[in-house]
Amino acid sequence: MEKILTKKSFPAWVKNLQSYTVYAPEKQENLWSYEVIQNPDKINLEYLNTVLAPKKITYPQREIFLQFNTSKEGKPQIKEVLPEEQPAVIFGVRPCDAKAITLTDKVFGEEPKDPYYWSRRNQTILVGLTCNPPPSPNCFCLSVGGSPHSKEGLDILMTDMGDKYHIDSLTKKGEKLIKAAENLFKPASPKDKKELEKIQRESEKKIKREIKDIKNIPDKLKDMFESPFWDEEAMSCIRCGICTYLCPTCYCFDITDELTSTLPLKGKRVRTWDTCQFPDFTMHSSGHNPRPDKASRLRQRILHKFQYHVENYQDYLCTGCGRCISLCPMGIDIIEILNKVRDYE
């Protein structure tokens, strides 16, 4: 269902969504971040890439699985904690970040389905925004099968058309949001649709960075596991977690027990994000570490995204948001690495 909404009416629409927790990009000091919006009049959809992807909402960095304590008689009590189901809408989702959520959906959707992830995910509505212009100079969604106006994973795609938005409702969840304030929307005219196509074509031309012949890369990587290439490329890596924590597709986690008291035993079992870039990620209890150095960890990041995930799910585990490039303190650039892989002899 294609509709038109004037920019003036946008806050009125959001005000009609009171039964939802509404998130939108908000500028905090110098950085953009998805935050809960109290005042819809203040939503600014002309934003650059947020530091953290909306993954931080659908798959938070920390969540409690269960609580445990021992009673006076020494009996252990365990209580499962599921996220409180609260319907949420995220405005201003970039198409790359929405696509990323479809990738984590597949991973957490494998049997047995992850109830923690899904109780939150099922309640989340994603309202996207066509990227025109691209929000980062390192955007490369076109190279990994995406586009600045891709609808994949979204419930609604909004496109900025000057003084109005084109609103493309893509799912039942999206319809429901529009029904909440139906009188604000007008049907899109054939002229609007033509204008939309033009904007979308232009938005693609503005993406400057590219991985050429990416389809050859997964096969190429298979023969490069033992290559000294990784030692060279990882020389400048400092093994921080920026590239993976900011990645909208990275989903690795750790589960730990956090004690608040030892006698009586009390605490929580929590899941927190973890990353293949940290030395203790693969540390065995014996002290042996199968990925002992930063070269093997950089290799893991690239191979997971461009070989293993392709083998397991027929898709790259990368949606071209460019965050890992823009924020790497040492200038490590995944596009340059993959272009080198492609040309490696």
Add this chain to the structure above:
Amino acid sequence: MVNLEEIKKEAKNILEEGKVKYIIGYAKSSNALMAAPTFVKKPEDIDKLIWDPTCFQNLVKFLLDEKRKKAREKEPDIRPVGIFVKGCDSRAINVLLQEKFITREDVYIIGLSCEDLGVLDEKKIFKKLKGEEPEKIEFDQRKNIVISTKEKTIKIPLKEILAERCLECTSSFPVISDVFWGDRNNRSPKEPFKSLEQIESLSQEKKWDFWQQQLSKCIRCYACRSVCPMCYCDECVVDSINLAITADTTAEEKSQKIKWIEKSPESSENFGYHLVRAMHLAGRCIDCSECERVCPVDIPLRLLNKKLEKVAKELFDYKAGLDPEQPSLVSSFKDEDPEDFIR
């Protein structure tokens, strides 16, 4: 003046003579505003080397990797590593020498003076560009930076966009080196601790609120620790990598492995991490402020270290990294110390 061609000539010579294993320097990266570390092994690759105010990184961090690599090899190449160092970076080398983490023979120091400048602060530049992306940059006579974006070309005086630490720097030239370029003029900034003024003026409650808000942003990516040349512990307080478990390790031993700081990015844990780090850097931090530069969520970490630097200066007249032979701040005392507990 620092002459890049002369540096390249020296780099080529030492590589050809086999005097160094390789040279850690700077090269261009895909980000016009930031150089990237580069590791030059062959004389024919020296043309990648650059030297300008985009050379932010403190390359001394990579000496830690080199040390660990050498420790793993059966017959390591014991030749020194050539390394580009700025004034602040050279103080990091001095602290590593002072702490006997490296020896003087491990490094061949290519000292480069920042002279009257320093390095850029990307955040200050982005503010000036108002959202436009830099496509090309040029330096005009060490006075201005000329930035071309899609829309326009703008000229900004370098002094307006230098990193805070460079504006407060008292010794902008390497204090230890094997070869050296540029001047050795001491700077005397009027207010070397100016960046602390605002936070110091706050009440205790306001300070607490400020840090509560700042540290709650931390996502525990540990980039601040990972980039710090002083953070070389094999096991960091936040890691749990060194508990080797054998067939004889009991469940009790495993459970008694103390976890000082949980993985959760909760406020209390974030405070634990950042304050432990700050305390471990007292009298060691040489103010390269890389921790603050790399923080993806813009936590002003330099304030913590700068405060400790000020305390060390005021109470003990101590400045880190000026001399590899000086006793370290926290492992020495003076007879005239007014406190009794020390004796």
